[in-house]
Amino acid sequence: MAPPPTSVLHASLTLPPPTITHASGHYLHPSPGPPILDASGGAAVSCIGHSHPRIHTAISAQLDSCEYAFAPHFSTPAYERLASFLCSSTNGAMKKVFVTGSGAEAVEAAVKMARQYFVEKGEGGTRTRFIARQRSYHGNTLGALDVSGHAARRAIYEPLLSGKTSHVSPCYPYREKRVAETDEAYVDRLAQELDDEFHRVGADTVCAVILETMAGLTLGAVAPLQGYLAKMKEVCERHGALFVLDEVFAGMGRTGYLHAWQAEGVTPDLMTVAKGLGGGYVPIGALMVSPKVVEVLGRGSGAFVHFQTYHGHPVACAAAYEVQQVIKDEGLVENCRVMGEYLGERLRARLGGHPNVGDIRGRGLAWALELVKDKTTKEPFPVAQKVAPTIHAAGLQKFEIAVLPGGGVVDGVNGDLIVLAPAYNVTREDVDLIVQRTAKAIEHVLGGAPTAKI
Structure with a gap:
């Protein structure tokens, strides 16, 4: 038929x-x-x-109180409650939250925040580049695709991308760890490759390194080897770049930790979450910002130069908060x-x-x-x-x-x-x-x- x-x-x-x-x-x-x-x-x-009946109830209750408020001009209890929960869940590693409508939008916000951080520090004239990983995926908007390293998904849009991102090897032991190479030696080799890339493009030109804490669909659920994230962050700190973790796929409990980086004990400067945040009940994502970045913005402009019509949407925030309470209570x-x-x-x-x-x-x-x-x-x-x-x-x-x-x-x-x-x-x-x-x-x-x- x-x-x-x-x-x-x-x-x-x-x-x-x-x-x-x-x-x-x-x-x-x-x-x-x-x-x-x-x-x-x-x-x-x-x-x-x-x-899940609890999420239905939470959405209905929020619709009865306030269905929409323009977040650049107003806040809502739902937004404040979700942001407070997310910051508390990191034990102080993150200080502020910017709620978006999807994971790709959260990555876009992270890219912009990383750039603004260096503008506020007086390094805006040089810090314009990013380093990510091959076969990574951070979203399908042009900015998120620009930092992604998946050749097939980038292919037809390549002429529209900025060209400001370079890519290094992923942590992918099944195919890329050498015969007889120990995990420690493999991690050291990847860290050296990242360091070499900083020198190749100019260490003072890089805003941030962006990694998926645990690789998602395009690499296939590859968890980081022990010490890998710590070594990557160490290279970033050596060159003054931000360390950004994309947890859109792996975050909010998926890996057996609320935040996937908690398994490694390595905190990012910026991080993104989305999929497990709202559980599919609403379109939602979030950028989470460390005290280090908030402090620089606070001493400078005092504002994030970015907004979206639906950022901080109260119904999305109410639903996501209740999803997180279900995860905790159950x-x-x-x-x-x-x-x-x-x-x-x-x-x-x-x-x-x-x-x-x-x-x-x-x-x-x-x-x-x-x-x-x-x-x-x-x-x-x-x-x-x-x-x-x-x-x-x-x-x-x-x-x-x-x-x-x-x-x-x-x-x-x-x-x-x-x-x-x-x-x-x-x-x-x-x-x-x-x-x-x-x-x-x-x-x-x-x-x-x-x-x-x-």
């Missing part, structure tokens, strides 16, 4: 996606069709599941840690021996399966084969599961991933079902017998 006509500009102009009529718990309900197990939280967003950060360990164990038991599963990695409830054509050489499937998208489609159409397909992990174009990022309140039974259905989708597309039974 031909798909019904649509006025929506979907990701595909020829193949509209399933229409979800309602959602509850861990399931999306399409029309027509059976319920779909949401094993990816959309794009690692739905962190407390769908249709012990979900700890559940991320416990169920994350179990998810990793089950994935390795079920798919570790599959001839096309090259690596299984993750932390908390963010896990990735890197798919390869040859497990010994780690040769990727060619991008034209569309392995990850085909597995995603098989999951939806045949096995009633939604996973997150990724690509470009090897060189920004080639290299397939399947990412799992279920809600923080999953149980062991939920995890078993996620692994079982994911394995069936992979085996349906790539073949290979199960190595263990669940």
Whole structure:
């Protein structure tokens, strides 16, 4: 049957996606069709599941009191409450919060804040550059894409980008740690590469280094090796640049810590959060600013030269605050840690021996399966084969599961991933079902017998 006509500009102009009529718990309900197990939280967003009654109540109550106030001119109790919670959650590492409408907008704000910091310090004439990582992703707006290092996503927009960002190697042990190289030696090599890049572009020209604390979809749930973040921050401090952590993917509990950097004990100068902040109930992100940066602005202009029509939106702030209270009251950060360990164990038991599963990695409830054509050489499937998208489609159409397909992990174009990022309140039974259905989708597309039974 031909798909019904649509006025929506979907990701595909020829193949509209399933229409979800309602959602509850861990399931999306399409029309027509059976319920779909949401094993990816959309794009690692739905962190407390769908249709939680407490969030409905919080949104309704905020609509009854104040649905909108222009944040440059007014504040609201909802904005103040969320900002206070976020700052307190860092034990003083962050002092101010600027709430945005998305993760990309939060990154845009971070880029602008880093630039303004040096203007206020009197270094605006020289500090105009940024350093980020290859195969990183910070958002699809032009500013966020400019600091991103994913070749395929940048490609057609390259002529529109500033050219003020250079990229160094990611922390990616599966492919880039040398044979017989220790973790410590590998981290030292990456730190030296960053230091060399400062010298190459001119150390006094760099505003900031921007890193994902834990790499998201474009590298595939790669947690930092021990000492990596500390070494990166040390290089930044040596050259007077800011250290910025993008936790849009990994923050707000996903890794088993409310803030992913808390696992490493390395505080950033600026940080961004989004996906797990509002849990999908509202569009929201946030830039969090350290006392060091606030102090410089306070001695200078006393203002952030940036605003957005919907920044600090009271309904978004009220919903996000209640999401965070649910996470706290239900012990979900700890559940991320416990169920994350179990998810990793089950994935390795079920798919570790599959001839096309090259690596299984993750932390908390963010896990990735890197798919390869040859497990010994780690040769990727060619991008034209569309392995990850085909597995995603098989999951939806045949096995009633939604996973997150990724690509470009090897060189920004080639290299397939399947990412799992279920809600923080999953149980062991939920995890078993996620692994079982994911394995069936992979085996349906790539073949290979199960190595263990669940």
